[in-house]
Amino acid sequence: MIRVVFLAQLREQLGVAELDVSNTQIKTLDELKHQLVLLNPLWETKLLNSKILTAINHAYAKGNQPLVDGDEVAFFPPVTGG
Numbered sequence: 001m002i003r004v005v006f007l008a009q010l011r012e013q014l015g016v017a018e019l020d021v022s023n024t025q026i027k028t029l030d031e032l033k034h035q036l037v038l039l040n041p042l043w044e045t046k047l048l049n050s051k052i053l054t055a056i057n058h059a060y061a062k063g064n065q066p067l068v069d070g071d072e073v074a075f076f077p078p079v080t081g082g
Contacts, residue, residue: 004072007077008076010046021036021039023069029054029056033063047075051078053075
C-alpha cells in the first residue's frame with residue numbers, strides 16, 4: 001500500500017485528508033497521480049497542476065520518481081510565508 005496524504009488547502013479542496021492506494025500497478029509518482037484521477041476525475045485539475053508540490057517519505061519528489069510498498073506520498077500547495 002501507498003499512503004497518500006493531502007495537506008493544507010488541497011485537503012479542503014479535494015474533500016479528503018488521506019487514503020491508501022494499492023501499488024500493484026503503480027511504479028512512479030506520475031502513475032500514482034493518474035491512478036488518483038481515475039478514482040475521482042474531479043481531482044484532475046488539482047493533482048495535475050504543475051504548481052502542486054509532492055513529497056515521498058518527507059522528501060520533495062518529481063514525477064518519474066519510483067514508489068515502493070509502504071511509501072507515504074504527500075501532495076500540497078506551494079509554501080509561502082514571511
